[in-house]
Amino acid sequence: MLLRLLTAIENIALWVACIALLVMGALVTGSVLGRSLFNQPIPDDLLMIGLMMVCVIVLPLSYVERGNGHIVVTVIADRLPGFVQKGLRVIGRLIFAAFLGTMGFVIARKIPSEFEQNLYYDGQLEIPTWPMKVIFAFGIAVFLLRLLSNIIQDLRGTLPTAQHTDAG
Template sequence: MLKSLLTVAGLCLLSMAGIVTFSMLGREFFLLPIPDDLLLVGLLMVGVIALPAAIVERDDGHIAVTVATQWCPPRWRLACDIFGKTLMLLFFGGISSAVALSLPYEFTSGAYLDGELEIPTWPAKTVFCVGFVAFS
């Protein structure tokens, strides 16, 4: 499942690049940019950031501040690691649950973002929720 999240994040990144490229070319040569291009790129950024977070955490690829703990004995380092992961779980788990609880309203309200395309808000929030639930 985590590899598929990484694949979707990569597709989001490629889509962002395509939107920016084609919008710029359309604006430059045809005076027709892609409508709401900046909004679309911002929404795709949610997938680029939230979806691969679980793989980064699993592989210990995240940025960690170890200046204070590198001189500690191994037992202390383990205790600090457990403490840090517990805090991370509480913080990101809380954010994930808050977003998950708001999703039914997003589906039923019909809320959308201002712009020519009137993009609904629920897809970006769903992607964020899936990414951070997997991360937690």
């Protein structure tokens, strides 16, 4: 039940990231056309594009982790016994969870104060700072849930390993 909910959230997050990527492209196109044709670019276009990169980078993390799609180099690890490989995967996921979890926690702690102080980025549109931090914290939280799920499945021995292909 919880895994199905997590999977649904991951799929929605992936689609939001796709939409953000399309909006980024539209902003770039609109700004270039505005600058070329009317000598007036979209205000704060670079800031908005930079902020949307948060969606494009963070929201799909959990989806990629679900499919074991992260890039890994396992030249030596593939030759080790299965239980050692499982242990290395668990350790790697724990280290990754600690690293990104710390970043997510620090960002999440700043959100209430930034909301209360009504902080915004310098620019014509005065875009508030907190919305993308909420999205970042949400993306990291979903990713941490997927990591926890994969660690549990690894320890139970029910998680399929990533498919490796030999290049060349």
